[in-house]
Amino acid sequence: MGDFPLDLLWELFGNSILAALLAGLVVPIVGAYLLARGTGFYGVTLPQLAAAGIAFGFAILAWWQENMTWLVDAIEHGDEAHLALPYHILWASVFCLGGLILMARTSKSGKGEAGHVAATFAIASALTILFAHMSPMGEVFVHGLLRGEILAIDGHELEILVIALGAVAVLLALFRRSLTLVSFDPELAKVQGMRLGSWEYFHLVIVGGTVSVCVMTIGPTVLFGLLVLPPLAARSLAGSMTGYFLLSSLAGLISSAGGIWVSFEYDLPLGPCLVLVAALLLPVAAIAKRAKRKLA
Amino acid sequence: MRDKRSLLSVRGAAFGFGTTRILQGIDLEICGGQALGILGPNGAGKTTLLRGLLGLRKPMVGAVERHTKSVAYVPQQDRLSPEWPLSTFELVCMGSARSRFGVRWHTRSVREAAERKLDLVGLLHKRAESFADLSGGQRQRALIARALMCGPDLLLLDEPTSGVDRPSQAKIMGILGELGTASDSAPAILLVAHQLDLIAGWAKEILWVADGRVDRRCVDTSDSTEKLEGLFGGASHG
Numbered sequence: 001m002g003d004f005p006l007d008l009l010w011e012l013f014g015n016s017i018l019a020a021l022l023a024g025l026v027v028p029i030v031g032a033y034l035l036a037r038g039t040g041f042y043g044v045t046l047p048q049l050a051a052a053g054i055a056f057g058f059a060i061l062a063w064w065q066e067n068m069t070w071l072v073d074a075i076e077h078g079d080e081a082h083l084a085l086p087y088h089i090l091w092a093s094v095f096c097l098g099g100l101i102l103m104a105r106t107s108k109s110g111k112g113e114a115g116h117v118a119a120t121f122a123i124a125s126a127l128t129i130l131f132a133h134m135s136p137m138g139e140v141f142v143h144g145l146l147r148g149e150i151l152a153i154d155g156h157e158l159e160i161l162v163i164a165l166g167a168v169a170v171l172l173a174l175f176r177r178s179l180t181l182v183s184f185d186p187e188l189a190k191v192q193g194m195r196l197g198s199w200e201y202f203h204l205v206i207v208g209g210t211v212s213v214c215v216m217t218i219g220p221t222v223l224f225g226l227l228v229l230p231p232l233a234a235r236s237l238a239g240s241m242t243g244y245f246l247l248s249s250l251a252g253l254i255s256s257a258g259g260i261w262v263s264f265e266y267d268l269p270l271g272p273c274l275v276l277v278a279a280l281l282l283p284v285a286a287i288a289k290r291a292k293r294k295l296a
Numbered sequence: 297m298r299d300k301r302s303l304l305s306v307r308g309a310a311f312g313f314g315t316t317r318i319l320q321g322i323d324l325e326i327c328g329g330q331a332l333g334i335l336g337p338n339g340a341g342k343t344t345l346l347r348g349l350l351g352l353r354k355p356m357v358g359a360v361e362r363h364t365k366s367v368a369y370v371p372q373q374d375r376l377s378p379e380w381p382l383s384t385f386e387l388v389c390m391g392s393a394r395s396r397f398g399v400r401w402h403t404r405s406v407r408e409a410a411e412r413k414l415d416l417v418g419l420l421h422k423r424a425e426s427f428a429d430l431s432g433g434q435r436q437r438a439l440i441a442r443a444l445m446c447g448p449d450l451l452l453l454d455e456p457t458s459g460v461d462r463p464s465q466a467k468i469m470g471i472l473g474e475l476g477t478a479s480d481s482a483p484a485i486l487l488v489a490h491q492l493d494l495i496a497g498w499a500k501e502i503l504w505v506a507d508g509r510v511d512r513r514c515v516d517t518s519d520s521t522e523k524l525e526g527l528f529g530g531a532s533h534g
Contacts, residue, residue, distance in 0.1 A: 035379070036377070036379050036380045036381075037379075038377065038379060174399050175398055175399060177389075177390075177399075177400040177402070178395065178398050178399070178400055180380070180382075180390075181390050181400075183380075184376065184377065184380045184382065184390075185371065185376060185390070187347075187350075187352055187369070187371060187375075188369065188371070188390065188391075188442075190351070190352060191350055191351065191352070191367060191368070191369055192393040192446075193365075193393070235379075235381055238381040238426075239381060239383055239424065239425065239426045239429075240381065240382065240383035240385075240386055240424075240426070241380070241381065241382055241383070241386050242386070243381070243383075244381045
């Protein structure tokens with residue numbers, strides 16, 4: 001990185017750096033809820049479902065263009081890149097939200113939630129490979145996503161990410177206490193007259209929306225890491241929910257910044273670097289927790 | 297004393313799971329200021345009754361009518377996941393049902409009320425500590441403080457002395473005793489217990505849950521535990 005002019009670096013990779021930092025700031029807060037609700041494994045399964053959705057979109061693209069003439073017309077007259085992104089996000093959302101609702105329903109029926117989520121992950125992984133295999137373009141694209149190559153984010157993708165994650169951050173800031181209550185003690189929430197079903201779906205939409213948009217821009221590998229690792233590190237240190245959210249966000253930001261530095265310094269793929277830096281925070285948090293206990 | 301108006305009426309209700317009735321033929325009237333213990337053998341349906349009264353479980357037949365919106369409950373502490381790093385203060389603030397369009401603001405009045413309730417249960421000094429790090433008895437007292445946040449007319453507690461050492465049990469019963477004698481804000485209290493001797497000096501009436509039925513019996517607080525156990529069929533192990 002030392003030989004590379006900073007302004008050129010920023011010009012080439014500025015969008016990707018901003019995307020990684022923004023995701024590091026917001027995605028761990030979404031993961032913090034998943035982890036506290038005992039659904040941390042969703043953090044691995046949902047991005048995989050979204051990736052399967054994207055691969056599915058590529059697999060049926062030819063059919064879609066042939067039969068959905070209104071879309072083809074729109075693409076021919078519009079900016080193809082701008083239309084391709086919502087198309088892929090649409091399929092990512094369909095798979096992600098569909099899987100979420102299915103998993104939420106099976107967990108309510110008490111048939112072994114962890115087993116169902118693990119099975120969903122296995123099925124989604126297999127579908128991703130099969131769907132990608134059906135389209136050469138999709139295979140290259142999905143392979144890149146899974147490798148965590150997030151260095152090619154364009155301005156439009158960054159705009160979408162800023163809007164989506166900005167909305168998620170605002171919604172979580174406003175409704176964090178209600179979401180915490182319905183998740184932590186649904187019986188009290190019900191006694192207080194809150195509509196549990198509506199809040200559950202609201203939570204699913206926030207998680208599903210975040211995953212669908214992020215998987216298309218920053219990819220599933222980075223998403224896995226940011227959903228699970230920073231909140232896991234933060235939880236061992238936090239003494240309050242406010243602290244938990246702030247520490248999760250801070251840990252995510254450190255993971256992104258550290259991952260960017262390692263990636264550029266050693267010329268490695270950004271995604272895996274970011275995840276491994278996030279993983280390093282776990283022993284750091286464990287040591288800090290021990291020190292905190294000794295001081296108390 | 298708060299007025300003796302009816303807060304909760306149960307008419308010919310039955311509660312159960314699926315098509316199986318656990319409790320049936322329940323007729324009850326709960327009025328302001330009453331202190332009732334819910335006792336019975338293990339698995340007799342004490343918690344089912346409590347959940348039915350709270351509205352968490354719909355009656356299979358009959359009706360449960362709550363004539364007040366100001367209802368609070370204290371769950372068994374082990375029902376709450378320790379995975380949430382809630383501070384004790386945050387937990388108590390949850391008891392305030394005040395919200396606008398789903399947004400729950402912790403206004404100054406909410407924060408001050410939470411501090412008063414924490415003080416009432418002797419946990420103000422633990423306000424910044426994680427709820428999960430409190431002892432069993434402290435957690436139970438924090439949950440009582442949370443329940444008191446809405447100034448309830450009706451307070452329902454599910455085995456608040458379960459899994460708690462003797463001194464903590466005495467503290468909890470002391471707090472409930474003080475609530476019952478508060479001059480102008482005494483709520484009706486229903487408490488599920490597994491030990492008769494713990495609530496014998498506190499409850500004026502007992503709801504005896506056994507064999508699918510609920511019997512309401514008056515108790516003389518001056519009766520010895522042995523005499524009461526005779527009346528309730530050795531309920532101390534219930």
